[in-house]
Amino acid sequence: MVTEQFRGSPKEADLTRADSLAREIFSDVANKWALLIINVLDERTLRFSELRHEIQGISHKMLTQNLRMMERNGLVERSVHPTVPPRVEYTLTEPGRALRGIADGMCGWTHQYLGHIEASRRRFDA
Amino acid sequence: MVTEQFRGSPKEADLTRADSLAREIFSDVANKWALLIINVLDERTLRFSELRHEIQGISHKMLTQNLRMMERNGLVERSVHPTVPPRVEYTLTEPGRALRGIADGMCGWTHQYLGHIEASRRRFDA
DNA sequence: CCGAATCCACAACGATACTG
DNA sequence: CAGTATCGTTGTGGATTCGG
Numbered sequence: 001m002v003t004e005q006f007r008g009s010p011k012e013a014d015l016t017r018a019d020s021l022a023r024e025i026f027s028d029v030a031n032k033w034a035l036l037i038i039n040v041l042d043e044r045t046l047r048f049s050e051l052r053h054e055i056q057g058i059s060h061k062m063l064t065q066n067l068r069m070m071e072r073n074g075l076v077e078r079s080v081h082p083t084v085p086p087r088v089e090y091t092l093t094e095p096g097r098a099l100r101g102i103a104d105g106m107c108g109w110t111h112q113y114l115g116h117i118e119a120s121r122r123r124f125d126a
Numbered sequence: 127m128v129t130e131q132f133r134g135s136p137k138e139a140d141l142t143r144a145d146s147l148a149r150e151i152f153s154d155v156a157n158k159w160a161l162l163i164i165n166v167l168d169e170r171t172l173r174f175s176e177l178r179h180e181i182q183g184i185s186h187k188m189l190t191q192n193l194r195m196m197e198r199n200g201l202v203e204r205s206v207h208p209t210v211p212p213r214v215e216y217t218l219t220e221p222g223r224a225l226r227g228i229a230d231g232m233c234g235w236t237h238q239y240l241g242h243i244e245a246s247r248r249r250f251d252a
Numbered sequence: 253c254c255g256a257a258t259c260c261a262c263a264a265c266g267a268t269a270c271t272g
Numbered sequence: 273c274a275g276t277a278t279c280g281t282t283g284t285g286g287a288t289t290c291g292g
Contacts, residue, residue: 018240023183025243026236030158048274057149059266064275074239074246085273086272095239102231109228110152113200113221114144117151120200174254185286190255211253212292 028073029099033058033066038096039103041076045091070096154199155225159184159192164222165229167202171217196222 028034033055040046040054052063067090070076075096081087092100154160159181166172166180178189193216196202201222207213218226 021244022236022240025240026162026232027158029236030156030161030232032153032156035156036152060275061266062264065265068275072247072250073243074250080274083273084272086275088274095235095242098235098239102228102235105228105231106152106156109221109225110148110155113224114148114151116221117199118147121198124198124200186255187285187287191285194255206254209253210292212255214254 025073028069029075031066033062034070034075035099035103035106037063037066037070038075038092038099039107041090041092041096042100043092043097045089048088048090051090075099151199154195155201157192159188160196160201161225161229161232163189163192163196164201164218164225165233167216167218167222168226169218169223171215174214174216177216201225 036055036058037051040051046054048063048067051067052058052060055063067076067078071078073095074093076090077093079089079091081089162181162184163177166177172180174189174193177193178184178186181189193202193204197204199221200219202216203219205215205217207215
């Protein structure tokens with residue numbers, strides 16, 4: 001992930017540009033809402049309101065904002081059905097699906113170590 | 127990961143409390159700095175200044191803050207050598223090591239899809 | 253060398269209101 | 273129903289300074 005910042009090579013500028021891009025994308029993806037959206041979508045196709053309902057605690061704004069970001073990065077596909085009322089559906093693209101294992105792993109890890117972490121926190125706070 | 131918010135069960139309060147704890151821990155871990163720290167530490171033991179040097183772009187404050195959080199959650203172990211100047215070393219604990227695969231997977235994913243995402247962005251921005 | 257505290261600019265977020 | 277815009281509050285994060 002992290003490459004050297006400066007090596008005096010002729011491609012120096014390109015390297016740092018590529019790095020900052022990688023870092024930016026990494027930040028987009030190492031983000032709780034994005035990972036929860038991926039986890040909830042999984043292999044399904046869900047409407048905006050369904051996503052909103054399944055991800056408890058997410059605001060309308062955060063959901064649109066993250067979906068827009070993920071669409072821009074090509075992680076989700078957005079399909080609009082021009083009916084009334086409008087119906088907008090989201091589904092994971094191939095790159096998005098490639099993240100399911102990671103998102104799922106994070107959730108699994110959280111549950112697995114929940115008790116351990118709770119105990120560690122009590123020790124630390126004392 | 128996400129459990130129902132309300133089911134009228136007698137344990138209702140406990141369930142939502144456990145959920146908010148899980149969500150809190152998930153947010154701590156689904157965080158770019160924490161994942162980069164895990165990725166850089168890997169199986170090594172590094173000093174604060176070494177970590178700071180290897181994670182380009184992280185500020186002194188962000189590093190201490192995240193290390194403190196990770197120590198509290200039991201992801202890293204902090205050992206202080208009472209010399210002068212002081213020497214403080216960090217290493218991953220077992221729960222922390224259990225996240226290496228995930229952190230590494232995210233980095234790998236980023237590099238694998240870098241070009242794809244860059245192209246997707248160009249399309250979207252047009 | 254490491255860490256904590258202060259200050260402050262600005263980004264994130266929630267709430268609300270308005271459009272197609 | 274879905275999306276955008278605005279506003280006000282909270283929080284985040286960098287720079288700096290001081291202390292062990």
